[in-house]
Amino acid sequence: xxxxxxxxxxxxxxxxxxxxxxxxxxxxxxxxxxxxxxxxxxxxxxxxxxxxxxxxxxxxxxxxxxxxxxxxxxxxxxxxxxxxxxxxxxxxxxxxxxxxxxxxxxxxxxxxxxxxxxxxxxxxxxxxxxxxxxxxxxxxxxxxxxxxxxxxxxxxxxxxxxxxxxxxxxxxxxxxxxxxxxxxxxxxxxxxxxxxxxxxxxxxxxxxxxxxxxxxxxxxxxxxxxxxxxxxxxxxxxxxxxxxx
Amino acid sequence: xxxxxxxxxxxxxxxxxxxxxxxxxxxxxxxxxxxxxxxxxxxxxxxxxxxxxxxxxxxxxxxxxxxxxxxxxxxxxxxxxxxxxxxxxxxxxxxxxxxxxxxxxxxxxxxxxxxxxxxxxxxxxxxxxxxxxxxxxxxxxxxxxxxxxxxxxxxxxxxxxxxxxxxxxxxxxxxxxxxxxxxxxxxxxxxxxxxxxxxxxxxxxxxxxxxxxxxxxxxxxxxxxxxxxxxxxxxxxxxxxxxxxxxxxxxxxxxxxxxxxxxxxxxxxxxxxxxxxxxxxxxxxxxxxxxxxxxxxxxxxxxxxxxxxxxxxxxxxxxxxxxxxxxxxxxxxxxxxxxxxxxxxxxxxxxxxxxxxxxxxxxxxxxxxxxxxxxxxxxxxxxxxxxxxxxxxxxx
Numbered sequence: 001x002x003x004x005x006x007x008x009x010x011x012x013x014x015x016x017x018x019x020x021x022x023x024x025x026x027x028x029x030x031x032x033x034x035x036x037x038x039x040x041x042x043x044x045x046x047x048x049x050x051x052x053x054x055x056x057x058x059x060x061x062x063x064x065x066x067x068x069x070x071x072x073x074x075x076x077x078x079x080x081x082x083x084x085x086x087x088x089x090x091x092x093x094x095x096x097x098x099x100x101x102x103x104x105x106x107x108x109x110x111x112x113x114x115x116x117x118x119x120x121x122x123x124x125x126x127x128x129x130x131x132x133x134x135x136x137x138x139x140x141x142x143x144x145x146x147x148x149x150x151x152x153x154x155x156x157x158x159x160x161x162x163x164x165x166x167x168x169x170x171x172x173x174x175x176x177x178x179x180x181x182x183x184x185x186x187x188x189x190x191x192x193x194x195x196x197x198x199x200x201x202x203x204x205x206x207x208x209x210x211x212x213x214x215x216x217x218x219x220x221x222x223x224x225x226x227x228x229x230x231x232x233x234x235x236x237x238x239x240x241x242x243x244x245x
Numbered sequence: 246x247x248x249x250x251x252x253x254x255x256x257x258x259x260x261x262x263x264x265x266x267x268x269x270x271x272x273x274x275x276x277x278x279x280x281x282x283x284x285x286x287x288x289x290x291x292x293x294x295x296x297x298x299x300x301x302x303x304x305x306x307x308x309x310x311x312x313x314x315x316x317x318x319x320x321x322x323x324x325x326x327x328x329x330x331x332x333x334x335x336x337x338x339x340x341x342x343x344x345x346x347x348x349x350x351x352x353x354x355x356x357x358x359x360x361x362x363x364x365x366x367x368x369x370x371x372x373x374x375x376x377x378x379x380x381x382x383x384x385x386x387x388x389x390x391x392x393x394x395x396x397x398x399x400x401x402x403x404x405x406x407x408x409x410x411x412x413x414x415x416x417x418x419x420x421x422x423x424x425x426x427x428x429x430x431x432x433x434x435x436x437x438x439x440x441x442x443x444x445x446x447x448x449x450x451x452x453x454x455x456x457x458x459x460x461x462x463x464x465x466x467x468x469x470x471x472x473x474x475x476x477x478x479x480x481x482x483x484x485x486x487x488x489x490x491x492x493x494x495x496x497x498x499x500x501x502x503x504x505x506x507x508x509x510x511x512x513x514x515x516x517x518x519x520x521x522x523x524x525x526x527x528x529x530x531x532x533x534x535x536x537x538x539x540x541x542x543x544x545x546x547x548x549x550x551x552x553x554x555x556x557x558x559x560x561x562x563x564x565x566x567x568x569x570x571x572x573x574x575x576x577x578x579x580x581x582x583x584x585x586x587x588x589x590x591x592x593x594x595x596x597x598x599x600x601x602x603x604x605x606x607x608x609x610x611x612x613x614x615x616x617x618x619x620x621x622x623x624x625x626x627x628x629x630x631x632x633x634x635x636x637x638x639x640x641x
Binding site: 109 | 261262373376377380381469470473474475476477478479480481482484573576577578580581584585591594595597598601603606607609610613614617618621
């Protein structure tokens, strides 16, 4: 069963790689979905460069959001920052009620069209999952363990670095995984404000009534999401196994 | 001794979060309070509080700001902080409406006055202080709903009284009033209808997954994959199949099913809603302790009685949490439906982006955020009330 799962992941990865390198090979598969002799493969920008751009934007936003959210979570779980805890939680929750499209559209006058408003929207959306999971992970470290670390003469910083963060790492990583997957999907919507992501392919398909474009854009994003999700799950599993031993 | 004691005493009297909020408020006071534009699409010129308002009203706002800063920075009871935040917010909202009449030359119907970044920052600071106070007051679920209803009533009063009629946002509204409510109804129907349909499908499916262990992994992984397809693409992909259904299934067209429009958006929203509802139903039912179910069996309850009187009520808070996630998410994603002709508030957002008319974007975005926020508060309160009543029953 596990072998089968691994085999289909590898097949998915290979398929995605070949599709991005030589999309023209797949033209016959997509051709029945087009009408009026429209091209079967998106030709406005190369799919490979759009994919790389999409990934770069997602990666940068997830990295920035994770760094800030983790820093904040560490801060509010220290005794000195404890008074900020309930409030920061409420704020992060309220932030999630802003629809991505609204964030994109409203930041355009400040940042212009393109990647910048998309980055900001992804960044804002990425904060909550990491923050919530880091809070859960850090406050889930049992008081006995913390006390033992304190008893062995560790300073607060040492306890954080050597005990609390390693113990909370799998849960924090799960938060980063959620954040990355959400960003990957939201980056598609970024093309409504002219960001160079795979959403461009989907929107081009919607505007010209070409289902082949919509399908290939959607499929690439879905394949990326499945592969990235699995990679994170694999690392999480390894971390948990190391903690257990 | 007194030298050493002084900083300790002052740090106890100063509210550190309040200092942060006060800094945001000061930034808001420096940034332009209102924007004046010669017509609806040119970039605006900003004016500070003193430039955007008649002197007496500017002074009043300044005074309110000083009171606000004091209430924020000092350690005063949460109720005082709440009052200070609410008062500044109310005054800023009232006065930004007044600035429209003050800045617009008489008889000029092209000029637009919009709230500036200073107004938004100031309101944000006021909301932060009020929100922090509400968190500290630890209101019971009903109390929070009451605060929400009061706030919405005040907002309704503000809009109804005509105090904002001079602002560009309401001028955009004025020229498309009917369209606004029609798209609003469509948005609500899409978001709430899809969640209702997803509940009808997802709850039995979750129950089935709970009972039949072999089904669980398969169903959840299919729903997981569905979740990874980005919303715009899923909307687009459903156009084809639904167009086929409309053309080939008798009566489908009469039901309003067609390739473009609301039908593919509705189906896609239902698809996105299934994963959280099914997985939370499974988790909630799995969390019901075996001993409780055994006790119910011992009391002679039949299988269906156990399900409806014991298992489902105990799982309800977790299931409802899933519904809350989905509802807030769908209210947001429904804006994207406008791209495939599905309507909803997204229509104004995308029109606004196309015309670079930010007031129009706001006309679509503001009610969406308000709707999502209201839904989140109401359902959070319901979840808390349910888990509270379960806990009380368990103690008895």
